[in-house]
Amino acid sequence: MRIKKLxxxxxxxxxxxxxxxxxxxxxxxxxxxxxxxxxxxxxVRIVVGSGPGSTMDELAxxxxxxxxxxxxxxxxxxxVPGANQSAAYNEVANAEPDGHxxxxxxxxxxGIHNALGNLDTPYDEFEWFGTLVEEPYTFYTAADSDIExxxxxxxxxxxxxxxSGYESPVNPFALTVFDALDTEFIFxxxxxxxxxxxxxxxxxxxxxxxxxxxxLRGGTDQDFRALLVASEEPHPLQPDAATFTDVEEQFGVDMxxxxxxxxxxxxxxxxGTDEETVDMLADTVRGxxxxxxxxxxxxxxxxxxxxxxxxxxxxETTSExxxxxxxxxxxxxxxxxxxxxEAGGQ
Numbered sequence: 001m002r003i004k005k006l007x008x009x010x011x012x013x014x015x016x017x018x019x020x021x022x023x024x025x026x027x028x029x030x031x032x033x034x035x036x037x038x039x040x041x042x043x044v045r046i047v048v049g050s051g052p053g054s055t056m057d058e059l060a061x062x063x064x065x066x067x068x069x070x071x072x073x074x075x076x077x078x079x080v081p082g083a084n085q086s087a088a089y090n091e092v093a094n095a096e097p098d099g100h101x102x103x104x105x106x107x108x109x110x111g112i113h114n115a116l117g118n119l120d121t122p123y124d125e126f127e128w129f130g131t132l133v134e135e136p137y138t139f140y141t142a143a144d145s146d147i148e149x150x151x152x153x154x155x156x157x158x159x160x161x162x163x164s165g166y167e168s169p170v171n172p173f174a175l176t177v178f179d180a181l182d183t184e185f186i187f188x189x190x191x192x193x194x195x196x197x198x199x200x201x202x203x204x205x206x207x208x209x210x211x212x213x214x215x216l217r218g219g220t221d222q223d224f225r226a227l228l229v230a231s232e233e234p235h236p237l238q239p240d241a242a243t244f245t246d247v248e249e250q251f252g253v254d255m256x257x258x259x260x261x262x263x264x265x266x267x268x269x270x271x272g273t274d275e276e277t278v279d280m281l282a283d284t285v286r287g288x289x290x291x292x293x294x295x296x297x298x299x300x301x302x303x304x305x306x307x308x309x310x311x312x313x314x315x316e317t318t319s320e321x322x323x324x325x326x327x328x329x330x331x332x333x334x335x336x337x338x339x340x341x342e343a344g345g346q
Contacts, residue, residue: 039277043074046102047092049085056104059132066288086113093121097272107264108169111325115334124322128268129282130313135211135263136230137173142200143225154183160206162188163196166338170209173261178345180253187341211263213237213303230261259324286313
């Protein structure tokens, strides 16, 4: 088996490998005392806004046994799907502000919800303390598709593209690319992630947008071809994909490299939680990334060693990222996403 699928790693099986988790670093420097001796003093929930098997769920189940070993308290993953992650977000936002309820989501999805006023608590008022994984969005075609280059994509117009819905965070990336290539497209909403990928393989759709390592983590990369990555430089896991630099040189256009073109998974807790506890949460996760060899092996086996980085963990760093996302969505405009997608570049 070429990849260990996180969705199939149970808390029980991971706990075996987690026994070394708290022995790889100084407990005080890794945050053991930073949040006070009383934290945690009960079960910790990691809430995700999707069902089992999503990348958010996989990240939560990867972290849970290591945090449980670190804290000597039960850490459970709670799937609360609904309203495109906002049901889970709002549940954590209204929980007791004591750091015992965590949330893992998607920066772009939260940014769109925030711009549309769908969140009980504004996106920038949540106690975010890290971005777990960050990868640029990539357009994929089927491996046996006739679309092998950007020229082939333009020649295929109207390009058939679909994702989970009008509010998918992949859509601003897609609209920017289609506009730069001056390509007409047909957007088909309503696909769940699996159906969107299947639609590409059956020829119903030309493209699907995913993060640059997701196909590798899922073990299905041989079925797809990475066509274009939202980066100026080639991606180490998708070196054959065209870049924004290639688009600029080939088509004579300017391509912005924005945070909203990245799939980032933030982790946070309830607003009002004291800073000491929030910093302790950040320090604990950072300690796993920097010091825990078993955890590092898990990252490597799941193609996350270059996308889950210690420098992305921390309140100030994450706050800056969140503000960038808010500003970029404000400039891009999301209120008329549905109209833009339905217009199809015409």
